[in-house]
Amino acid sequence: MPRKSTLKDVADAVGVSPSTVSKVLSGTARVSVETRLRIEQAIEDLHYIPNVVARGLVQGQTYCIGVVTQAISSPFYGAAMLGVQEALDDTEYAPLYMDGRWMPRREEQALGRMMGRVDGIIVLGGRLDDDRVAHYARRVPLICVGRKIEGLEHQSLMVDNDAGARLAVEHLLELGHRKIAHIAGSPQQPDAEARKQTYLNLLQAEGIEVKPSWIVHGDFREQSGTLAMLQLLESGERFSAVFCANDQMAYGAMLALYRAGLRVPEDVSLIGFDDAYTSSFVLPPLTTVHQPMEEAGRAAAQGMLDLLEGKDINLGHLKPRLIVRESVRAHW
Incomplete structure (x- = not known):
């Protein structure tokens, strides 16, 4: 050699x-x-x-940015990770990814293992208690995406969940739907609860009584969407549309409807939230709310680079938008 x-x-x-x-x-x-x-x-x-490692030892830097995601295989978080990578491509920094799999214990383990190995950490979502996230933020520059931590408001990048849910539900209402079920995310997730609350507020403003059986909780994964839709169908309640709190649960809901002999959108309209890359290719293509997660990843990475240079940052909110495809039809 x-x-x-x-x-x-x-x-x-x-x-x-x-x-x-x-x-x-x-x-x-x-x-x-x-x-x-x-x-x-x-x-x-x-x-x-x-030798970046040797240079880092001299300069007290690792030239790595840690990214704690929830599921490396998720199309939703994958878009954010792509954005992080694109923002770091022309810098000396490289991303280091670990996932928490929606378990606080694993999230804390990932954060702990990154200490001393990275110069800063970007946290994508998660269920770890805010005070524990703040604890690590006192030890290393830290940015949150999809959640707001007290004391780290300017280092928290949020998508407006109320505006996104409003786009989805108002679209269904404008097309004549009145019996709208909701497959919600985990009650422990603030973004899931924000979307559910907007759904409730809009239907109540229209004078529509939301029955408890219209709302079933999932965990943002496809399997939970299938189980939630089965529960809705077995409840005996009639509904013309379903608002899913994310696209992955909408995919699972589509499967349950298919197995029940029901067509989307002829029998049941379906709308999601996220606009994952694969949502353009399911049958029928899913109408959904676009969350700009690739843009969020880029903004978070750029914010981290600014923090590492000692600059003040204020990440703020990103605006969602409605993406109309073929899974919703009018119901008059």
Whole structure:
């Protein structure tokens, strides 16, 4: 195996000191353009790969950004992770991903394992208590996406759940639906509860009495959407439309309707929330509320880079929008 080129090899090839090469790599060198170009050419010719770990030890940095997601396989969180990666592509930083699988114990384990391994952490959603998240935020720069932590309001990036749920429910109401069931997310999830409350408020404002049997809770995964729809069908209640708190549960609900011999949207209209990439390709394509999660990932990563440079940030809210496809029809 050929010997790897070293920093000294590059320096010797150009006729400068190793510290000059190191400063060029870090962007802090005060050298002529000609010298810089000669160093960069020697690096290329010698196939020199900088030792980021060694440089990090000297500078007290890891050049890693931790990302604690809930499910690495989730199309919803996948969009946010893609946004993080895109924002870091042209920087020295690399993302390090771990998932909590919606279990506070695993989320805390992930945060603990990242201590000392990353320069900052982005937390996507989660169920870990706010005070525990704040505890880690006192030890390392931290940004939250999809939840707001007291004391970290400017470092919390939210999608307006009330506005998104309003878009979904008002769309159904405008098309004549009055008996609208709801497959909600976990009651422990603030975003799920916000969507459910908006659903209740809008129906009550229309003078529609929402029966308890119209609302069934899932856990944001496809299997729970199937089980929730089965429960709605077995309740004996008649409904013309279902508002699902996320797209993945809507996929599961579609499967339950198919197995029951019911057609979407001819027999039951279905609307989701998230606009996951796969929602364009289910049958029928799912009408849903778009959450700009890729944009959220990019904004969170850029916010982290700003924090690491000592800048003040204020991430605020992202606005959802309605995506009309083919899973909803008028009901007059």
